[in-house]
Structures are given as structure tokens and as C-alpha cells.
Amino acid sequence: MNSTAVSVDRNRTLKMIAREFYHGLTSLLFPAICIVCDQRIDEPNTVVCHNCWSDLKVLSTDIVKMKQIPEQLDTILPVFEFNDTIQKIIHGLKYSGYKSSGVHLGRLMAAQLPQDFLLKDTVLMPVPLHPLKKRERGYNQSMYIARGIAEISGNIIRDNVLNRVKNTVTQTHLDAHERHANMQNAFAVNRSCDLSGIYSIVLIDDVFTTGATMNAAATVLKSRGVASIRGLTVAAPI
Ligand SMILES: [Zn+2]
Incomplete structure (x- = not known):
């Protein structure tokens, strides 16, 4: 090895040490703080x-059975109880850009699904945002949840089929009837998409309340001949 090569090698090592020192110092000065409990986090990334991840509670099957299934859906499966912990995680995913939390939620959801829920040919479809909202947020949070599920289950994700064509008002203060009216004609299926080979779709969303959003999405998918549309969400209130 000539002297230039030795010096390049030494420079690289010094840079590496400096980078590790910098990262070490940053995490010492600014330790990662949990967005749920404000305690210091020792795990990376x-x-x-x-x-707090361990604090998520799976909804009991009795509670899931009590949920009214929107008429266009074949079934609905919210996985976790909507408690303070999950509210903060979903809030961070939607409004603070913590996309990796969405992927991890998806992984945890996949681990809780009944064995026959996601068969090989089931297509995962994140419920789309209106383009204006997506531009404002920069991403669709449900896509990250779907990625986490797909990572475990191996199912394919299609996010080019459904379009949200109506920029709906926030549903927080609407009752069930108003929510359904609000969501009427909110979705359209992309004309260039051939759905003839798709038998089963699972729509992915963050929280299930009345299911008005997923029902509206299911309506247009069923009108295009898809036989089975089910809903899968991170959580639902008890
Ligand atoms: Zn915590």
C-alpha cells in the first residue's frame, strides 16, 4: 500500500470515528424521548x-363482533383498543411525520390477524387521501401501515386503484348519518385499472368509528365487480 492509500484510509477511519462520536454526543445531549410517555428511549430508530409498544391492547373478539359492519363491507376488523397510547402514536404518524411508527403498527397488526384473514391473493389497499390533503401532509399514513402488514404477510399493496375525488370535511363532529352523507361519492376507481383478476381486497385505515369512509370506498370497488371487500384498521374505540 503506498503512502497516499494509507492516508486516505486513515482519513476514512478518522471520519468514521468523528461521525460515531457526533452521534454519541447528540444522543447524550438530546436523548430520544417517547412521544407517548415522555421517557427516554434506549432503542434506536x-x-x-x-x-408503550407493549401497552397496546388487542380488541377482544366480543367487542369486534359488536361493531356494526357497514353494508358494503363483508367484515371489519379493528385490531387494537383506541386508548391514549394508540391515539398519540397515530397522531405522531399523521401530523409529525413519524412514518416508521405506521410501519411498526402494521407489523404488530399482522401478528394479530386470524390465520385465514390474509390469503395469498388478497390485495391490500390503503384508503387514499384527497390529493390536496396528501400534498399538505406529504404522504398517506395508511400506506405505511399497509407496508408493515405486507412486510409480515407478503400480500401485495395496490395504491393506484382508488382515487379520493371529494375533499371531505373532517368527520370528528358528525354523527353516523352525517358521516355517511359526507362520504357519498368520495371515491372513484381509476379508469385504467383492470380489476378483473382481483377477488378479495382488504382496505387499510387508521381508526374505525362508523366505517363511513371505508364503506364509500367499498361501494365503488364492488361496482367494479370485486367480490370481497373487508376493512382492517389499527384501532377502534371500545
Ligand atoms: Zn413510552
Whole structure:
């Protein structure tokens, strides 16, 4: 090895040491704080601590059975209880750009699904945002949830089929009837999409309340001949 090569090699090592020192110092000065409990996080690349991830509670099948299934859906499966922990995680995913939390939620959801829920040919479809909202947020949070599920289940994701064509008002203060009216004609199926080979679709969304959004999406998919449309969400209130 000539002297130039040795010096390049030494420079690279010094840079590496400097980078590690910098990262070490940053995490010492600015330790990652859990967005749920405000405690320091020791695990890398997460904004939620191990304890808070463990705090998620799977909804009991009795509670899931009590949920009214919107008429265009074959079934609806919210996985976790909508508690303070999950509210903060979903809030961080939607409004603070913590996309990796969405992927992890998806992985945790996939681990809880009944064995026959996602058969090989089931297509995962994140419920789309209106283009204006997507531009404002920069991403669709449901896409990250779907990615986490697909990572475990191996199902394919299609996000080029459904379009949200109506920029609906926020549903927080609407009752069930108003929510359904609000969502009428909110979706359209992309004309260039051939759905003839798709038998089963699972729509992915963050929270299930009345299911008005997924029902509207299911309506247009069924009108294009898809036989089975089910809903899968991170959470639902008890
Ligand atoms: Zn925590």
C-alpha cells in the first residue's frame, strides 16, 4: 500500500470515528424521548419506547363482533383498543411525520390477524387521501401501515386503484348519518385499472368509528365487480 492509500484510509477511519462520536454526543445531549410517555428511549430508530409498544391492547373478539359492519363491507376488523397510547402514536404518524411508527403498527397488526384473514391473493389497499390533503401532509399514513402488514404477510399493496375525488370535511363532529352523507361519492376507481383478476381486497385505515369512509370506498370497488371487500384498521374505540 503506498503512502497516499494509507492516508486516505486513515482519513476514512478518522471520519468514521468523528461521525460515531457526533452521534454519541447528540444522543447524550438530546436523548430520544417517547412521544407517548415522555421517557427516554434506549432503542434506536423509534419515537415510541418499548413499554408503550407493549401497552397496546388487542380488541377482544366480543367487542369486534359488536361493531356494526357497514353494508358494503363483508367484515371489519379493528385490531387494537383506541386508548391514549394508540391515539398519540397515530397522531405522531399523521401530523409529525413519524412514518416508521405506521410501519411498526402494521407489523404488530399482522401478528394479530386470524390465520385465514390474509390469503395469498388478497390485495391490500390503503384508503387514499384527497390529493390536496396528501400534498399538505406529504404522504398517506395508511400506506405505511399497509407496508408493515405486507412486510409480515407478503400480500401485495395496490395504491393506484382508488382515487379520493371529494375533499371531505373532517368527520370528528358528525354523527353516523352525517358521516355517511359526507362520504357519498368520495371515491372513484381509476379508469385504467383492470380489476378483473382481483377477488378479495382488504382496505387499510387508521381508526374505525362508523366505517363511513371505508364503506364509500367499498361501494365503488364492488361496482367494479370485486367480490370481497373487508376493512382492517389499527384501532377502534371500545
Ligand atoms: Zn413510552
